Amino acid sequence: MQLFRIRGGVHPDDRKTLAAGRPIEPLPMPKLLHIPLQQHIGAIANPLVQRRQYVAKGERIAQAQGTVSAPIHAPTSGRIVGLGLYPANHPSGLSVRTITLQPDGKDRWHKRIQGVADPLALEPVEIAKRVADAGVVGMGGATFPSAVKLGLGKRYQLSTLVINGSECEPYLTCDDQLMREQAEAIVDGARIMARALGVDRLLFGIEGNKPEALVAMQRATAELAGADVVRLPMRYPMGSEKHLVQTLTGKETPARGLTADIGVVVHNPATAFAVHEALRFGRPLVSRVISITGGAISTPKNLRVLIGTKIEDLIEHCGRFREDPERLIAGGPMMGQPIPELRVPVMKGTNGILALTAAETGKREPQPCIRCGSCVQACPCGLVPLGMAAHVRTGDLDGAVATGLMDCIGCGSCAYVCPAHIPLVQFFNHAKGELAARGRAKQKQTETKRLAEHRARRLEAQKRAKREAMAKRKREAEAKKQAEAKAQAESERQTEAKAQAEAERQTEANQQVMAANEAEARIKPRTESLTKHGLEQRLKQAPESNQDQAVAEAQAC
Amino acid sequence: MLDSPLLASPHAHAPVSISRTMGLVLLALLPATLLGLWQFGWPAILLFSATLTAALLFEALALILGGKPLRASLMDGSALLTGWLLVMTLPPWAPWWIGVLGAFIAIIVGKQVFGGLGQNLFNPAMVARVVLLVSFPLEMTQWIGPQPLFFAQTPGLNDGLAISLDGLSAPWDAMSGASILGQVDLILQQGGDLAAATPELFAPLTALLGGIPGSLGETSALLLLLGGLFLIRKGVIDWVIPVAVLLGVAVPASLLHLLDPARFAGPLLHLLAGATLLTAFFIATDPVTSPVSRLGQAVFGAGAGLLIYLIRTFGAYPEGAAFAILLMNAATPMIDHYIKPRIFGRDRHGRPLPVAGDAAQERQR
Numbered sequence: 001m002q003l004f005r006i007r008g009g010v011h012p013d014d015r016k017t018l019a020a021g022r023p024i025e026p027l028p029m030p031k032l033l034h035i036p037l038q039q040h041i042g043a044i045a046n047p048l049v050q051r052r053q054y055v056a057k058g059e060r061i062a063q064a065q066g067t068v069s070a071p072i073h074a075p076t077s078g079r080i081v082g083l084g085l086y087p088a089n090h091p092s093g094l095s096v097r098t099i100t101l102q103p104d105g106k107d108r109w110h111k112r113i114q115g116v117a118d119p120l121a122l123e124p125v126e127i128a129k130r131v132a133d134a135g136v137v138g139m140g141g142a143t144f145p146s147a148v149k150l151g152l153g154k155r156y157q158l159s160t161l162v163i164n165g166s167e168c169e170p171y172l173t174c175d176d177q178l179m180r181e182q183a184e185a186i187v188d189g190a191r192i193m194a195r196a197l198g199v200d201r202l203l204f205g206i207e208g209n210k211p212e213a214l215v216a217m218q219r220a221t222a223e224l225a226g227a228d229v230v231r232l233p234m235r236y237p238m239g240s241e242k243h244l245v246q247t248l249t250g251k252e253t254p255a256r257g258l259t260a261d262i263g264v265v266v267h268n269p270a271t272a273f274a275v276h277e278a279l280r281f282g283r284p285l286v287s288r289v290i291s292i293t294g295g296a297i298s299t300p301k302n303l304r305v306l307i308g309t310k311i312e313d314l315i316e317h318c319g320r321f322r323e324d325p326e327r328l329i330a331g332g333p334m335m336g337q338p339i340p341e342l343r344v345p346v347m348k349g350t351n352g353i354l355a356l357t358a359a360e361t362g363k364r365e366p367q368p369c370i371r372c373g374s375c376v377q378a379c380p381c382g383l384v385p386l387g388m389a390a391h392v393r394t395g396d397l398d399g400a401v402a403t404g405l406m407d408c409i410g411c412g413s414c415a416y417v418c419p420a421h422i423p424l425v426q427f428f429n430h431a432k433g434e435l436a437a438r439g440r441a442k443q444k445q446t447e448t449k450r451l452a453e454h455r456a457r458r459l460e461a462q463k464r465a466k467r468e469a470m471a472k473r474k475r476e477a478e479a480k481k482q483a484e485a486k487a488q489a490e491s492e493r494q495t496e497a498k499a500q501a502e503a504e505r506q507t508e509a510n511q512q513v514m515a516a517n518e519a520e521a522r523i524k525p526r527t528e529s530l531t532k533h534g535l536e537q538r539l540k541q542a543p544e545s546n547q548d549q550a551v552a553e554a555q556a557c
Numbered sequence: 558m559l560d561s562p563l564l565a566s567p568h569a570h571a572p573v574s575i576s577r578t579m580g581l582v583l584l585a586l587l588p589a590t591l592l593g594l595w596q597f598g599w600p601a602i603l604l605f606s607a608t609l610t611a612a613l614l615f616e617a618l619a620l621i622l623g624g625k626p627l628r629a630s631l632m633d634g635s636a637l638l639t640g641w642l643l644v645m646t647l648p649p650w651a652p653w654w655i656g657v658l659g660a661f662i663a664i665i666v667g668k669q670v671f672g673g674l675g676q677n678l679f680n681p682a683m684v685a686r687v688v689l690l691v692s693f694p695l696e697m698t699q700w701i702g703p704q705p706l707f708f709a710q711t712p713g714l715n716d717g718l719a720i721s722l723d724g725l726s727a728p729w730d731a732m733s734g735a736s737i738l739g740q741v742d743l744i745l746q747q748g749g750d751l752a753a754a755t756p757e758l759f760a761p762l763t764a765l766l767g768g769i770p771g772s773l774g775e776t777s778a779l780l781l782l783l784g785g786l787f788l789i790r791k792g793v794i795d796w797v798i799p800v801a802v803l804l805g806v807a808v809p810a811s812l813l814h815l816l817d818p819a820r821f822a823g824p825l826l827h828l829l830a831g832a833t834l835l836t837a838f839f840i841a842t843d844p845v846t847s848p849v850s851r852l853g854q855a856v857f858g859a860g861a862g863l864l865i866y867l868i869r870t871f872g873a874y875p876e877g878a879a880f881a882i883l884l885m886n887a888a889t890p891m892i893d894h895y896i897k898p899r900i901f902g903r904d905r906h907g908r909p910l911p912v913a914g915d916a917a918q919e920r921q922r
Contacts, residue, residue, distance in 0.1 A: 334567045361569060365629070372578070386849065418573075
């Protein structure tokens with residue numbers, strides 16, 4: 001198959017030999033599992049269980065909220081012992097809502113767990129629904145709910161599903177090992193996803209440094225029409241979705257767009273495996289394969305780990321540290337995040353734990369930029385990182401955006417090759433965070449403004465209503481006066497005309513008075529309530545207090 | 558380890574650093590330099606030592622005055638390289654103070670007043686060379702043929718000291734003469750036929766191996782070429798600028814030589830004589846003062862090459878490389894402003910690429 005060249009990129013030392021070829025082994029049952037409710041992009045899941053409740057393996061313990069969200073299931077059978085805040089596997093080290101589960105050691109599946117005999121016969125919508133119910137998210141690290149991505153076929157003209165087995169991050173071998181051991185299952189999962197997307201072209205892209213995985217996947221797809229296993233050149237960031245698609249199809253995803261814009265959807269092999277498990281056996285996503293590796297780890301391993309296992313337990317199982325690590329990373333060395341402390345749990349998107357030695361990180365003090373342009377040559381997105389960093393350094397975020405900050409994928413190629421060791425990604429992340437904060441502030445401002453204008457309009461309307469009411473009252477009072485004057489004139493005229501019969505005249509006059517009284521009685525209660533003071537009171541109270549509350553809310557958010 | 562501050566990725570780094578870059582450039586310069594020092598003997602060695610020492614001292618002085626860390630900046634090798642490149646372009650028997658003054662101009666005026674490493678607009682060594690050339694035309698144009706060490710007629714240490722301290726005087730001044738490019742200029746001024754004179758004047762093999770009169774470090778084209786190829790191989794410099802410079806010199810030289818061989822010297826002479834190769838591989842490739850994008854570098858290199866040829870052929874200075882470099886340095890910010898790589902997913906104007914069919918409608922919604 002013809003491949004296309006991508007721009008830039010780097011060739012980091014892949015260091016895969018540390019953990020490559022080590023069979024996936026299950027981790028012994030941990031004593032406690034800490035299952036965060038936020039393991040995916042989107043809204044946090046809502047807990048469905050209570051303390052001391054007994055749950056079976058695969059039982060849903062938290063449900064998705066909104067369209068972009070994912071449910072969470074019990075990784076094993078046991079008792080819920082906590083429902084509260086626990087440090088997240090996030091560089092901030094902040095706490096998130098977490099369910100703590102004490103395994104009973106039986107690892108007993110929930111009785112309602114049941115697969116579909118022929119998932120390939122299901123309607124696409126039904127497949128997406130089952131994937132959503134299984135809590136499957138993108139397992140390459142992005143953790144975007146997979147079902148949402150499987151629904152793209154409804155809105156885009158799709159042609160191809162790409163399984164991204166490039167695993168271009170150095171060190172990581174979890175996808176490699178999974179493809180070697182579970183090639184059939186991955187192909188099956190990919191076929192189910194292709195069915196959901198309505199595409200019949202299936203591409204498996206695997207970098208050339210994984211020959212065994214290539215062979216295994218080729219064998220598993222040999223009989224399958226429309227499927228190809230493609231040996232990708234080894235270049236970071238080959239696994240970047242848009243760059244992978246460009247390599248395979250020669251087509252470039254438009255800026256700010258999705259690969260679906262050019263008819264391609266990309267999923268990770270581990271996600272395909274999870275889809276296979278969910279559809280064939282009804283098993284939700286409760287465990288994943290993780291590479292525990294790095295020069296400071298005694299015995300690097302690939303482990304199948306229950307979601308919620310403490311990172312401490314993994315490192316313990318790998319014989320702890322050979323030497324004190326300089327850095328502990330969740331994910332790969334190019335885009336991974338520092339781990340704040342060892343007790344944080346494994347999440348659905350955790351693909352690797354790296355303990356790196358000082359020699360491996362190659363850290364040095366930053367020096368001045370010598371404008372060598374290495375970063376420009378390395379950038380796979382055609383940016384000028386040194387120029388963007390100069391803008392950010394002076395606080396000129398608009399300048400940074402104008403030169404392409406938002407097109408930066410944060411791959412770190414620029415910082416990797418910088419001879420001055422300038423932390424370019426740090427600059428860009430800082431700017432992106434600052435811009436996001438500004439965006440929120442601006443949104444708050446416009447919302448406040450909108451509400452304030454709304455309030456002004458309503459007050460104006462109320463004033464107008466008040467004026468109109470006053471005018472109406474005046475008119476009515478005038479009308480009454482006229483009616484009275486008329487009545488009086490009539491009676492005077494009648495008095496003057498003495499030829500009329502007394503009794504008759506008397507009755508008529510009484511009737512007139514009665515009618516006038518009735519009219520007055522009709523008007524009186526309203527006039528009373530519409531006295532100036534009373535009116536203002538009423539106008540002020542209810543609607544305005546609502547208004548103020550809304551403004552306060554807008555400011556708070 | 559765990560209480561380290563928040564660190565952005567990447568957590569690995571290519572085995573590169575500024576000091577490694579500078580060190581490799583120095584290493585690449587070493588063969589041509591050693592040949593030059595051997596060929597021109599003690600006066601050259603003294604000039605070389607004086608210039609490099611002065612460059613380091615001026616750098617240290619500026620760092621102390623600026624309150625910057627002394628050790629890290631001195632150890633990055635940039636000041637050493639600036640002094641080294643400067644001395645490579647000086648007449649080998651120039652007096653010591655030419656080198657020291659040049660180091661002052663290069664380090665203080667050319668680099669540190671701009672803010673130090675990475676901040677200067679112009680190549681410091683070339684700034685110094687041009688100031689010296691304009692200020693001291695006599696000392697800066699006294700070229701001598703090679704007088705290798707350890708031969709009977711070469712000046713010993715004592716004579717070398719005398720030359721370095723007092724300038725060229727009898728009997729040594731008899732050895733001085735014009736460089737090849739100077740001689741070409743002279744022949745043309747006298748209305749001579751260049752085509753007839755060239756074979757006697759210029760032997761390509763001699764120029765390739767060294768052994769022609771010229772600046773301290775530019776005599777052997779071969780060693781400079783090997784040094785440059787070594788840098789490209791090591792990834793320290795890109796091939797774009799050197800190739801563009803050489804083409805920028807060779808193409809117009811070939812064209813005009815074909816038109817009128819009597820008036821215009823051929824491309825081989827222009828490539829091998831003077832500072833062409835030193836400029837192409839070591840001076841035009843200075844990262845600080847050259848553009849950052851590949852296309853920009855091509856424009857920069859071709860412009861520099863063309864200017865070298867034009868200044869040599871039509872200008873007042875037969876050795877025009879330094880002027881050409883400074884002119885292109887001045888154009889670098891503009892080149893970088895207008896010539897940028899195309900951003901992924903966008904066209905040359907920065908607009909997102911068009912989306913076809915349904916997806917486009919979806920996007921509009």
